[in-house]
Amino acid sequence: MRLATGVKLQNRALxxxxxxxITITPKEHRQIExxxxxxxxxxxxxxxxxVYENNDRYCAKELVMFPRQICPEHRHxxxxxQNIGKQETFRCRWGEVYLYVPGGRTxxxxxxxxxxxKKYLTVWREIVLAPGDQYTLRPNTxxxxxxxxxxxxxxxxxxxxVDESDVFTDxxxxxxxxxx
Amino acid sequence: MRLATGVKLQNRALxxxxxxxITITPKEHRQIExxxxxxxxxxxxxxxxxVYENNDRYCAKELVMFPRQICPEHRHxxxxxQNIGKQETFRCRWGEVYLYVPGGRTxxxxxxxxxxxKKYLTVWREIVLAPGDQYTLRPNTxxxxxxxxxxxxxxxxxxxxVDESDVFTDxxxxxxxxxx
Numbered sequence: 001m002r003l004a005t006g007v008k009l010q011n012r013a014l015x016x017x018x019x020x021x022i023t024i025t026p027k028e029h030r031q032i033e034x035x036x037x038x039x040x041x042x043x044x045x046x047x048x049x050x051v052y053e054n055n056d057r058y059c060a061k062e063l064v065m066f067p068r069q070i071c072p073e074h075r076h077x078x079x080x081x082q083n084i085g086k087q088e089t090f091r092c093r094w095g096e097v098y099l100y101v102p103g104g105r106t107x108x109x110x111x112x113x114x115x116x117x118k119k120y121l122t123v124w125r126e127i128v129l130a131p132g133d134q135y136t137l138r139p140n141t142x143x144x145x146x147x148x149x150x151x152x153x154x155x156x157x158x159x160x161x162v163d164e165s166d167v168f169t170d171x172x173x174x175x176x177x178x179x180x
Numbered sequence: 181m182r183l184a185t186g187v188k189l190q191n192r193a194l195x196x197x198x199x200x201x202i203t204i205t206p207k208e209h210r211q212i213e214x215x216x217x218x219x220x221x222x223x224x225x226x227x228x229x230x231v232y233e234n235n236d237r238y239c240a241k242e243l244v245m246f247p248r249q250i251c252p253e254h255r256h257x258x259x260x261x262q263n264i265g266k267q268e269t270f271r272c273r274w275g276e277v278y279l280y281v282p283g284g285r286t287x288x289x290x291x292x293x294x295x296x297x298k299k300y301l302t303v304w305r306e307i308v309l310a311p312g313d314q315y316t317l318r319p320n321t322x323x324x325x326x327x328x329x330x331x332x333x334x335x336x337x338x339x340x341x342v343d344e345s346d347v348f349t350d351x352x353x354x355x356x357x358x359x360x
Contacts, residue, residue: 021201023273023311053269053316053337058238060269060337089233089240093203131203136233157233157240157337 009034013048013064020094020153022062024050032064037072038174044114045070051161059161063090063154065097065147068112073100073121073144073169079162085139088158092129095152099127099135099145111146120170129154142169189214193228193244200274200333202242204230212244217252218354224294225250231341239341243270243334245277245327248292253280253301253324253349259342265319268338272309275332279307279315279325291326300350309334322349 010032017024033049036042048064065071076086090099098110103125110128113121123142127135137143163175190212197204213229216222228244245251256266270279278290283305290308293301303322307315309332317323343355 025312028312052271052314055267055316057267057339058269058337060240060271060335087235087237089238091232091240132205132208134232136235155240155335157238159237 006034009042009048012066013050016048016064016066016094016151016153017050017062022093022153024062028052035175037168037170038172039072039170042066043069045072045117047071054161056160059156059158061156061158061161062093063152063156065095065152065154067149067151068147069151070111070113070117070146071144072117072173073123073142074166074173074175075140075142077140077165077167079165083159086159086161087137087139088156089134089136090129090145091134091155091157092131093153093155094131095150096148097129097145097152097154098148099129099143101125101127101137101141101143110148113146117170120168122169186214189222189228192246193230196228196244196246196274196331196333197230197242202273202333204242208232215355217348217350218352219252219350222246223249225252225297227251234341236340239336239338241336241338241341242273243332243336245275245332245334247329247331248327249331250291250293250297250326251324252297252353253303253322254346254353254355255320255322257320257345257347259345263339266339266341267317267319268336269314269316270309270325271314271335271337272311273333273335274311275330276328277309277325277332277334278328279309279323281305281307281317281321281323290328293326297350300348302349 035047050062052060078085102123105124106126109126215227230242232240258265282303285304286306289306
């Protein structure tokens with residue numbers, strides 16, 4: 001991703017945070033991670049991430065999602081004998097989020113998925129998160145999510161985050177920071 | 181604490197959250213913990229706590245502080261060979277917070293402490309937290325904090341919370357939930 005594009009996306013993410021009444025520092029603004037998962041299609045697939053804290057015990061982030069942006073299907077696998085994998089709690093702060101996990105397929109899901117991404121989305125039990133709603137995912141649980149028409153902001157509380165070990169269903173995906 | 185008083189304080193805490201643009205569910209509203217630390221002086225010493233998640237790996241809470249309320253001095257001691265004690269990150273979301281930790285005494289601290297509580301406040305290095313500012317406390321670090329004139333809301337991200345093991349400087353303090 002070109003730097004100018006990255007800065008524009010960081011500014012757009014900041015505008016969503018501001019609308020939601022969430023304050024970040026100028027330094028956090030400059031460090032917003034633009035994750036396009038290597039697909040170069042940020043309007044459809046991506047996350048804008050403010051990492052508040054990530055230490056060897058816990059992690060806290062704000063996830064900004066533009067309208068209808070998708071975070072692609074993945075899981076957080078076991079990392080060692082001591083670490084059964086990342087556990088995470090998603091709390092919707094603003095907007096609406098459609099979260100999908102293993103289980104009976106929801107009949108009329110609210111997600112709207114571009115045709116080319118459908119084959120890499122295999123779990124379809126829908127959980128709708130409005131502001132104040134939250135959901136905790138056990139380690140190694142397949143999941144993906146999409147923001148509603150207005151976008152969304154999600155607080156993520158979790159055990160330590162080790163993004164590079166995430167396992168994605170779409171084999172093309174590389175989970176690395178995209179701003180150079 | 182009498183139940184009617186507790187409900188009034190819960191409603192007051194909700195009003196602060198609403199003012200700050202933070203949404204909680206009706207169930208979370210009914211479960212707001214009113215911590216008066218056994219001192220029965222909630223206007224001066226207390227915390228109003230929304231526990232979002234507290235599992236065996238991480239914890240996330242919203243701390244509501246009424247104007248000039250004090251959270252008394254305490255530390256989170258080691259709990260076992262595997263657990264060196266609770267580590268926590270305070271992120272100010274709204275209002276202003278004056279946090280005190282070990283180190284050189286701040287000359288003109290912003291805290292305003294009623295005379296009777298001064299002798300149990302022994303650390304005086306001041307950290308001022310405005311919205312977007314945060315500070316991470318290593319385990320077993322003495323600390324106390326006070327909200328500014330408008331009150332404050334703090335997101336606390338931490339390792340697992342085990343309140344009953346906290347060690348307070350004031351020997352009268354009992355850290356137990358106060359709403360029955």
